[in-house]
Amino acid sequence: MSVVRRISSTPQQVQRRVFDARSTRWDDHRVVVRAELADAAVRAIERCGEGVSMDDIAAEAGVSKPKLYRHFGDKAGLYRSVGSKFGAMIWESAEVTIRDGGSDLTVDDMIGSLIRSYVGLVGKNPSVVRFLISHRMFQYSVAGDGSAADEIRSVMEVVADQFAENLRGIDADLTAIPLAVASILGSGLSATEWWIDGGRENGVDDVTFATHLQATTWGIIDATAQQMGVVFERHLSIGDPEFMTIIQL
Structure with missing residues (x-):
């Protein structure tokens, strides 16, 4: 019973720690993905020049355009990256x-x-x-x-x-x-x-x-x-x- 009481006495704290850990892992993942997509954008620019399009960048990264927008918000966000x-x-x-x-x-x-x-x-x-x-x-x-x-x-x-x-x-x-x-x-x-x-x-x-x-x-x-x-x-x-x-x- 004592074990049950110790666990059940702070369920919100346990849930918060789990949520924070998941959130941190997701944030880290997003940073890595954004860096990889920015690298792909640089390669696409080197291949296509200043007229590079979002289609060119998506193709170089091997992802869909919606994924680019999901990570950078818009074209300007990717360019800033x-x-x-x-x-x-x-x-x-x-x-x-x-x-x-x-x-x-x-x-x-x-x-x-x-x-x-x-x-x-x-x-x-x-x-x-x-x-x-x-x-x-x-x-x-x-x-x-x-x-x-x-x-x-x-x-x-x-x-x-x-x-x-x-x-x-x-x-x-x-x-x-x-x-x-x-x-x-x-x-x-x-x-x-x-x-x-x-x-x-x-x-x-x-x-x-x-x-x-x-x-x-x-x-x-x-x-x-x-x-x-x-x-x-x-x-x-x-x-x-x-x-x-x-x-x-």
């Missing part, structure tokens, strides 16, 4: 360099490494990038939505925060930093669109493009530094006390 997937790839490609940012890596090498990783990723996935651009999912964004442009901005803000930490040490005005980030991102994304739309075919290879992006990035950084009354020594690491000097008037 593709953008988030590519955004995650951008972050992962930059993560090692970001972790090494506080080491003896020079600032120029750090920025160059981030840009080369980005250019390499775009160069391997031009159809996906063109698809994201055509659906306005690769433009400058401050939405924090995990899209491709948003993840690029996140990478840049990590680096910008390292600059800002040094600037705070000399009581510099930091208001121009977000503008510099927006300028670098805007010009870089515009150049990327040009590159995949014809620049590559006209002889601008990965190395040339990455070198150009690095030069224009430093152009914006140096102009912003001058506006703030400081000079950055790009051949030093961010952790070096001589990395930043105040302009003597």
Whole structure:
């Protein structure tokens, strides 16, 4: 009787635990399925280009269109998932360099490494990038939505925060930093669109493009530094006390 009483005394709690466990398993399953469908969408885009249809994606995934809509709500939801997937790839490609940012890596090498990783990723996935651009999912964004442009901005803000930490040490005005980030991102994304739309075919290879992006990035950084009354020594690491000097008037 004691066993019966112990079990029957809290039936709602037992049912809740069972329900929660089932719900968690279902949520995990949905995450896995959504990831698999997003992978299939990327493959379909690579095969069909920016004109890919939901039929093409469903065929690539081996599922019905209703299943796509069930998991993503609508076409825009699936497209956002593709953008988030590519955004995650951008972050992962930059993560090692970001972790090494506080080491003896020079600032120029750090920025160059981030840009080369980005250019390499775009160069391997031009159809996906063109698809994201055509659906306005690769433009400058401050939405924090995990899209491709948003993840690029996140990478840049990590680096910008390292600059800002040094600037705070000399009581510099930091208001121009977000503008510099927006300028670098805007010009870089515009150049990327040009590159995949014809620049590559006209002889601008990965190395040339990455070198150009690095030069224009430093152009914006140096102009912003001058506006703030400081000079950055790009051949030093961010952790070096001589990395930043105040302009003597």
